[in-house]
Amino acid sequence: MTFSIATEMPPEHxxxxxxxxxxxxxxxxxxxxxxxxxxxxxxESITLDILKNKITAFIGPSGCGKSTLLRCINRLNDLIDxxxxxxxxxxxxxxxxxxxVDIIDLRRRIGMVFQKSNPFPKSIYxxxxxxxxxxxxxxxxxxxxxxxxxxxxxxxxxxxxxxxxESALGLSGGQQQRLCIAxxxxxxxxxxxxxxxxxxxxxxxxxxxxxxxxxLKKKYTIIIVTHSMQQAARVSDYTAFLWLxxxxxxxxxxxxxxxxxxxxxxxxxxxxxx
Amino acid sequence: xxxxxxxxxxxxxxxxxxxxxxxxLMIVGLLLLILVNGLGIFWPQNLQQFTxxxxxxxxxxxxxxxxxxxxxxxxxxxxxRIKTANRDFYGLxxxxxxxxxxxxxxxxxxxxxxxxxxxxxFFGFIIRLxxxxxxxxxxxxxxxxxxxxWHEKMLAAADEIHQLEKGSIGSISMQIExxxxxKRKVILRRDTTTASGRAALRRVDEELASLERQYQELExxxxxxxxxxxxxxxxxxxxxGQEKELPLIDVVRMWQPNRMSAPEKAGLYAARVWEFLxxxxxxxxxxxxxxxxxxxxxxxxxxxxxxxxxIGVLTAVxxxxxxxxxxxxxxxxxxxNNMAGVxxxxxxxxxxxxxxxTVGGTIDQLFYSEALPSPTFGTGGILWASxxxxxxxxxVVVVATEEGLAAVPRSIRDxxxxxGATKFETxxxxxxxxxxxxILTGTILAIARAAGEVAPLMVxxxxxxxxxxxxxxxxxxxxxxxxxxxxxFHIYDVGFQxxxxxxxxxxxxATTLLLxxxxxxxxxxxxxxxxxxxxxxxxxKI
Numbered sequence: 001m002t003f004s005i006a007t008e009m010p011p012e013h014x015x016x017x018x019x020x021x022x023x024x025x026x027x028x029x030x031x032x033x034x035x036x037x038x039x040x041x042x043x044e045s046i047t048l049d050i051l052k053n054k055i056t057a058f059i060g061p062s063g064c065g066k067s068t069l070l071r072c073i074n075r076l077n078d079l080i081d082x083x084x085x086x087x088x089x090x091x092x093x094x095x096x097x098x099x100x101v102d103i104i105d106l107r108r109r110i111g112m113v114f115q116k117s118n119p120f121p122k123s124i125y126x127x128x129x130x131x132x133x134x135x136x137x138x139x140x141x142x143x144x145x146x147x148x149x150x151x152x153x154x155x156x157x158x159x160x161x162x163x164x165x166e167s168a169l170g171l172s173g174g175q176q177q178r179l180c181i182a183x184x185x186x187x188x189x190x191x192x193x194x195x196x197x198x199x200x201x202x203x204x205x206x207x208x209x210x211x212x213x214x215x216l217k218k219k220y221t222i223i224i225v226t227h228s229m230q231q232a233a234r235v236s237d238y239t240a241f242l243w244l245x246x247x248x249x250x251x252x253x254x255x256x257x258x259x260x261x262x263x264x265x266x267x268x269x270x271x272x273x274x
Numbered sequence: 275x276x277x278x279x280x281x282x283x284x285x286x287x288x289x290x291x292x293x294x295x296x297x298x299l300m301i302v303g304l305l306l307l308i309l310v311n312g313l314g315i316f317w318p319q320n321l322q323q324f325t326x327x328x329x330x331x332x333x334x335x336x337x338x339x340x341x342x343x344x345x346x347x348x349x350x351x352x353x354x355r356i357k358t359a360n361r362d363f364y365g366l367x368x369x370x371x372x373x374x375x376x377x378x379x380x381x382x383x384x385x386x387x388x389x390x391x392x393x394x395x396f397f398g399f400i401i402r403l404x405x406x407x408x409x410x411x412x413x414x415x416x417x418x419x420x421x422x423x424w425h426e427k428m429l430a431a432a433d434e435i436h437q438l439e440k441g442s443i444g445s446i447s448m449q450i451e452x453x454x455x456x457k458r459k460v461i462l463r464r465d466t467t468t469a470s471g472r473a474a475l476r477r478v479d480e481e482l483a484s485l486e487r488q489y490q491e492l493e494x495x496x497x498x499x500x501x502x503x504x505x506x507x508x509x510x511x512x513x514x515g516q517e518k519e520l521p522l523i524d525v526v527r528m529w530q531p532n533r534m535s536a537p538e539k540a541g542l543y544a545a546r547v548w549e550f551l552x553x554x555x556x557x558x559x560x561x562x563x564x565x566x567x568x569x570x571x572x573x574x575x576x577x578x579x580x581x582x583x584x585i586g587v588l589t590a591v592x593x594x595x596x597x598x599x600x601x602x603x604x605x606x607x608x609x610x611n612n613m614a615g616v617x618x619x620x621x622x623x624x625x626x627x628x629x630x631x632t633v634g635g636t637i638d639q640l641f642y643s644e645a646l647p648s649p650t651f652g653t654g655g656i657l658w659a660s661x662x663x664x665x666x667x668x669x670v671v672v673v674a675t676e677e678g679l680a681a682v683p684r685s686i687r688d689x690x691x692x693x694g695a696t697k698f699e700t701x702x703x704x705x706x707x708x709x710x711x712x713i714l715t716g717t718i719l720a721i722a723r724a725a726g727e728v729a730p731l732m733v734x735x736x737x738x739x740x741x742x743x744x745x746x747x748x749x750x751x752x753x754x755x756x757x758x759x760x761x762x763f764h765i766y767d768v769g770f771q772x773x774x775x776x777x778x779x780x781x782x783x784a785t786t787l788l789l790x791x792x793x794x795x796x797x798x799x800x801x802x803x804x805x806x807x808x809x810x811x812x813x814x815k816i
Contacts, residue, residue, distance in 0.1 A: 074692060105694070
């Protein structure tokens with residue numbers, strides 16, 4: 001099964017997408033991707049395109065491989081000794097699994113926000129500045145500017161501007177997650193991966209993050225893994241439904257939720273399993 | 275019903291509480307025992323004079339009262355343990371007196387307690403003060419009036435003599451020793467046949483001769499001063515009339531307890547505690563202070579930490595972060611854990627064989643060959659003792675650090691890597707700071723273990739009496755090859771190896787108290803530091 005909706009199926013039905021009428025281009029193309037944990041196959045011949053400045057959601061039951069697929073995109077799975085990848089992922093025209101690719105540079109361009117907020121045990125300021133410091137930026141004014149800009153983008157600046165030097169661990173759960181978003185956008189990535197970013201948050205904090213995502217997609221491409229179908233329906237432009245390591249259906253979000261092509265998708269969406 | 279009571283857990287809660295209370299009771303009891311006995315000994319007690327029914331008199335401090343049934347008569351009787359001091363007169367410091375034998379008790383106001391350089395304390399009276407045999411004062415009242423001034427002079431003189439011995443004479447004898455080594459070096463190099471070699475030898479010889487002359491002059495001056503200072507004497511009389519003349523300079527401290535008010539006694543108490551903490555030991559360590567032992571203990575613990583903590587942390591980082599997890603790493607981990615259970619004397623003997631004889635011996639042959647056959651590093655010393663203890667405490671640091679590393683959640687590591695950090699950067703900037711409280715916990719445990727160890731030290735460098743501290747003002751300041759004193763060994767030595775165990779007992783209690791306090795202080799410092807780090811770096815919210 002291959003899905004290449006960018007060319008075959010322009011998303012004219014999607015209300016969110018139609019608000020941005022510029023022609024969508026693929027920033028990431030995944031082709032025939034297989035992923036193995038030891039002998040066990042976790043992802044099987046995945047092929048899909050991620051469109052620039054759109055929010056793409058991966059949904060599916062637990063263990064279907066949606067987080068694994070996300071972690072393939074910034075090669076965070078490399079850390080697992082027994083993991084093995086076949087196929088290719090093209091990001092901005094280059095196969096990221098090519099041996100010549102600088103993995104550090106790749107991760108700087110593809111940021112990530114995790115399921116559980118994971119601020120470093122440092123001050124709020126140092127959390128946001130961390131990526132820049134790693135990149136060798138030492139100039140204080142540059143750091144100050146980027147920290148402020150990133151925190152503003154993450155809609156956190158007003159809440160923390162007076163206590164930048166306090167520990168990030170003193171923030172609330174929702175604030176911590178927005179701090180993690182600020183930390184990710186401080187290094188100016190092109191893509192932001194979000195792995196169930198709201199699963200540990202209350203509805204109000206979730207609403208704020210979702211609002212933020214809609215704001216951020218003007219500048220960034222966002223891929224979100226979520227187990228909440230409502231969330232996928234609310235924020236995403238495109239949705240991929242994964243089941244047992246395969247992409248069952250990938251289309252404009254509204255179409256997936258209203259008139260899915262596959263029976264399996266319909267069963268999942270209507271809550272018959274999962 | 276019965277089953278419900280048992281399964282309700284109530285008896286189990288009682289059992290756990292009981293066990294905790296038992297442990298607590300033993301610890302508190304031990305601390306109280308040490309505290310009471312260790313703090314009490316410096317308090318100047320009153321001197322009591324007992325007149326016995328057979329007409330003899332005894333002067334001393336009451337140390338203990340005991341009531342028991344007489345074995346023969348079956349009657350209950352009371353007896354007192356009296357410290358009579360005056361070891362040079364009686365041979366013993368203590369004697370027992372039965373309540374029934376005592377006919378009269380008094381507190382003679384003019385009785386003195388003298389702390390002397392030799393023979394321990396003296397209890398009795400001072401009846402004469404003389405200069406070269408000519409009496410300056412010959413009744414107790416006059417003596418008491420003039421004594422403080424003269425004693426002060428004598429203390430000053432003793433200080434000067436000490437300065438002369440340790441300062442000028444000490445430095446000249448060290449120079450002579452260095453010149454001798456220089457001479458041996460020239461001879462060992464076999465260049466006495468060349469002109470320059472002979473010139474060097476001649477120069478050394480001249481230098482040596484001049485130093486010897488200076489030495490002899492200084493020694494003459496020293497002898498003169500000692501003779502002069504010993505001219506001032508006091509005549510002592512015990513309660514039973516025996517007399518003895520003693521140079522005043524041999525008296526360290528003197529007081530009349532029965533005349534002293536409570537504040538005066540408190541002042542004296544403070545002075546004696548201070549002397550114990552800051553002074554050097556006298557009389558086979560049974561009197562005086564324990565400063566060299568405190569110094570040795572603390573320095574050794576510091577050196578041990580400097581050696582054990584970095585190596586332990588690096589080992590743990592390799593095992594947990596870099597090594598491929600598998601049977602080999604598991605085996606290494608088990609081996610490290612088991613090393614913590616090896617008896618410490620085994621480490622001591624390993625230290626003796628490896629550090630002292632092998633490493634130290636090699637260093638001597640390479641760098642100190644002119645001093646052979648007398649060893650420099652090839653004998654026990656503070657460096658080797660510290661390294662042996664570092665080996666002993668290494669497993670503790672490794673295990674604690676590994677646990678700390680394991681506790682840093684995966685999500686934090688991923689967060690750092692996802693921002694483009696390398697594994698090393700993640701380790702250095704995020705994981706190690708988060709692990710620092712655990713590393714300090716390991717250090718605390720290591721310190722607690724190392725400060726209390728005695729057995730391995732006895733074979734790797736601890737001595738009963740070290741002539742000089744391992745840290746002083748002569749180059750290179752820190753003398754790692756020197757032997758040192760240690761509080762734990764001091765307790766063993768004074769308590770079990772001294773000629774007069776009964777008299778030494780108080781000092782054992784005081785030293786024990788001190789050792790416990792030092793370990794407590796070291797631990798508290800580390801705990802405070804750890805709590806501050808927790809507040810800064812803790813990954814898990816509290």
